[in-house]
Amino acid sequence: MLSLAPLTRRRGSGARPAVLTAALSALLAAALATPVAAQTSGDGWEMGDPRLVTPWTDDVSQTNALPEYPRPQLTRKEWRNLNGVWEFAGASAGEAPPFGETLAERILVPYPTESALSGIQRHEDHMWYRRTVEVPPDWRVGKANRLELHFGAVDYAAVVYVNGQEVARHKGGYGAFSADVTDALNPSGPQEIVVGVEDRTDATWQPVGKQRRVPDRGIFYEGASGIWQTVWMEPVPTGHVDSLDMVPDIDTSTLRLTVNTQGDVAGTRVEATVRDGRRIVSRTTGAPGQPIDLPVPGAKLWSPDSPFLYDLDVVLKSHHRPVDRVSSYFGMREIGTAEGADGRKRITLNGEVLFLMSTLDQGYWPDGIYTAPTDEALRFDLEQHKELGFNTVRKHIKTEPDRWYYHADRLGLLVWQDMPSMRTGGRPPEPAQRQFEAELHELVAEKKNWTSIIGWVPFNEGWGEWSREATGRIAEEIKEQDPSRLVNAHSGVNCCDSLGDSGKGDVIDWHAYPGPAEPMPDGARVSIDGEHGGYGLEVDGHMWFGEGHAYRMLPDQESLTAAYVDNQRQVLSAARRCAISGAIYTQITDVEHEVNGFFTYDRQVKKMDFGQVRAVNEAIIRNADGSGDDGPAPDPGTPGLAGVHAYKFNEGSGTTAKDAVGDADATLTGTEWTQGVHEGGLSFAGAGEADTGRGLVDTAGSYTVSAWARLDEAGGGFQTVVSQDTGQHSAFFLQYSGQDQRWAMSFVGLRALSPTKPEVGRWYHLTGVRDAQAGTLELFVDGQKVDTKSACTADGSAGDTVIGRGQYNGGEVDHLRGDVDDVRIFDRALSDQEVAELARAGE
The missing domain is CATH 3.20.20.80 (Glycosidases)
Known part of the structure; x- marks a missing residue:
């Protein structure tokens, strides 16, 4: 029986889940404050009709669109959320900004225009957003402070105006950007914000991820245009903290902190305090813009089982007087690589x-x-x-x-x-x-x-x-x-x-x-x-x-x-x-x-x-602890270079090619007898095969397949010399790869390739070696190893071993256009020396 997910309530029908961690109280306080600026009237905004409703759809309204503090690693006490109802209009390329104009539609920011939550529920290549805000007088903007306007993300190209003045341009649908809008503000009263957006999605080469103008009912989906992350504003001092760079070092038990600043910070110093809850772990001073190593003695390491986070307070001071104050947090952890107990390289967390x-x-x-x-x-x-x-x-x-x-x-x-x-x-x-x-x-x-x-x-x-x-x-x-x-x-x-x-x-x-x-x-x-x-x-x-x-x-x-x-x-x-x-x-x-x-x-x-x-x-x-498992010991296989099955194609007539070593004679279809490397050979014209009638290779184990091959053409099509059917895709292909225009020993999705394109009309000795113990797939050309690929395991298969074609998606494909001679199958991985001897010895 299918289970309903635990959150199926509608708005107001139940309590929120309890907070699971106790750290970061300052951040939580900031999030709970959720100051929201007076916004465009909600008259005219209605939620669209979603095809499917989540447990949270009805929680969204024009007054509570993502009210939480949007930047948890750089928090300030004063801020205003600008999410909510904005005016909206579709536009044309090159259209003049609609300064002072009331736009016809209403959109709920920050939901993409294509979404039901936005209220628009359609794509526009070009669009306008508009609203007004008022700046709180106690922020002292234009006197002691500046005003910054922040956008979490706008897809794709955005230009921002305040009171008719351009204050920012940004290109890229996934990056945050900000603007100091102080000089564009009116002395008091409403301040007009207009945002123009262009998003042509996959009609251009812009990064889009899975977005498509027309979803394909496959692995590509609806577009997400316009403002799609929180918009907010905050007052900042003339000289202020702009960003933090934080790199933990668990070996020295320190955090390397760089406090990046904007504006006039001449003569200022940074004071950084690391806290574990209310306990002060360390307090360090240094210069802005320069790395500062903060001690974290006896560090509690962060991990999935114990995601401990330290609080960080950063104060920018001038002559011991605080100029700016931000809060953040960090975890002490290190990601790396090292050899496991089995001697193979593994990912490590904290060593x-x-x-x-x-x-x-x-x-x-x-x-x-x-x-x-x-x-x-x-x-x-x-x-x-x-x-x-x-x-x-x-x-x-x-x-x-x-x-x-x-x-x-x-x-x-x-x-x-x-x-x-x-x-x-x-x-x-x-x-x-x-x-x-x-x-x-x-x-x-x-x-x-x-x-x-x-x-x-x-x-x-x-x-x-x-x-x-x-x-x-x-x-x-x-x-x-x-x-x-x-x-x-x-x-x-x-x-x-x-x-x-x-x-x-x-x-x-x-x-x-x-x-x-x-x-x-x-x-x-x-x-x-x-x-x-x-x-x-x-x-x-x-x-x-x-x-x-x-x-x-x-x-x-x-x-x-x-x-x-x-x-x-x-x-x-x-x-x-x-x-x-x-x-x-x-x-x-x-x-x-x-x-x-x-x-x-x-x-x-x-x-x-x-x-x-x-x-x-x-x-x-x-x-999966790095101790490894080599699997069962390999079967040593049959010694010698005769192989367990071999096809010399010396018959010269008939529809059967004799197995010179075993008992799996091959049935010929659509082939002709021809001159081979030594005596006879078999010719394929793009539709034939030599079917051995059963699987001759244990494809889950080690094996070797060799053949002489000569191509009549070497273009963009694949041509297979030897393969083994599975009913779906061939278990292996000894082939010419048209995509690479190289000889190849292949599994689906993996090819060991020759370094050069083969010449049409020239005989080559090809050998593919699968070593299950070593986990490798190798290709030899004329007795020389030319490529090795890692291939840890491979599935067994019970289909026929076939000369002259492959199998893909259940169909017979990659038919050979050329000649073949002396095909041999071995039930073990030949050594480099044995392959060289095989190529020299011929028949």
Whole structure:
């Protein structure tokens, strides 16, 4: 039976959950204050009609749109929230700003225009927002203080005017920006704010993540245009604290703090106080703009099991007189890598191996699209990660408001932070490349203080990637910008539009569905499963489109839970045998047409038995401890170079090719006899095959496949020399890869490649070696090893071994155009010397 989620109330029907941690009292006090500036009249605003209603939809009104303090790591006592009802109008490119004009529609900020909560519920390429505010006289703006106007995020390009004067421009849908608007203010009375926004979504190369102008009923969703995070204003002194840089060092038990300032701070000093609740841990003074090491003696380390956070008070002083005062917090933790007990590189937290068990969290809502309806809703998804036994979240090609990371810090969740990708299809032009990099560095700069974030992910599955060399360079530049965290240069580097592994960064990341993926660490990088799972269940009345899809559909909660548990047991096997350091399950909730969540899209229904989910997840984290497991001892196989099956193609006539060693004669279809390397050979014209009638290779173990091959053409199509069917995809392919225009020994999503393109009409000796004990896949050309790939495990298969074609998605594909001679099958991994001897010896 499906379970209803715990929060199904409507507004006013029940109490809020209790606060789970005691730290950060100053921040909570600031959040409770929630001062809201007088706003545009709500007359004319109505919530749209959401397709699905979350437990928090009806909590949203024109007077309480996300009232919490929006910047928990830099709080001030005085501020005003500008969320609420604004005037709104669609616009045309180049249109003059509507200064002094009343706009026709009303929108609830900060919900995207496409969302039901906004009240607009449509996309506009160009749009205007307008409202007026009054500045409290006791803020003394224009005398002792300045006024700053802050935007959490506006998608995509924004220009801001105050009283008809331009005060800010910002490009990028995920970054925060601010403006000192003091000089644009009227002496008193209402102050007019007008915001112009352009968002063409995937009609351009701007970073968009999963947003699309037209959702595809697949893995791309509704757009989220305009203001989608909190807008607020605050008074600041003429010389004031602008931002903090915080880097914990658990080895020295210190926090390296840099207090960045704006305005005239000549002659000022910084006083920083670290507190554990009411107890003062240390008090240190230093210069603004310079690193200050704050002692944290006997530091309480932050971890998922104990997410302890220290409070931090920073005072900017001039001649011992306070000029500015801000509050913050931090956690003492260190993310790194080290060898496990098995000698293979693993991810560590605070010097100890920790397996990062994560979900894919896309941060979409049926009522608010990109913006959670309430702060309680924002926190809910993270709380459920803990309930389900996860210790990590992958924030998937989207960013979140600061309070999301604040909740992750307090709850004890590690975060992989993706960069929102550009659109798929093609390669971006140079200006788009530069803009993408600028927005990526902005993201890292803005989010580098969150304790929960432990890794940056610039690219996903090649979406928007333009060159492998650029991907490697970007990974190195992000590491230089933030050396305290891991850099996962390319999640799903084995998949889709990827241009291949740059070899850079700290992480090797593969995707596999249902998987899990099993990349192995190399000498410099750890490995993780970046996406797996995706098991789905349709729940009537709780689907965006009324029906949905997943990587594998199940009929009910019991079978869905069983599939998940079995899949996760394979994750543990991959952690012990293949040394993956983490795994990411797709996904925490359904999203639009995808129905592979633990929750329905509306967060109303639990789709699995959460007790079983938690138990298997905790078992993985507990037992994936770096001790390793080499698996069963390998079968030594049959000695010699004759092989266990061999096809010399010397018959010269008929429809059967004799197995010269075993008893698996091959049936020929659509082939012709021809001259081979030594005597006879077999010719294929793009439609033939030689089917041996059964599986000759134990593809779960070690084996070797060799053949002489000559191509008639070498273009963009794949051509397979030898493969073994599974009913779905070939278990292996000894082939010509048209995508790479190289010889290859391949698994689906993995290729060991020759360094050069083969010549048409020339005979090559090809050997593919699968060493299950070493976890490798190797390609030899003319007796020389040319490439080795990590391939920890492989599934067994029972389909026929076939010469001249492959199998993909159940179909017969990649037919050879060329000739083949002397195909041999071995039930063991040949050594380098044996392969060289085999290539020299011929028949």
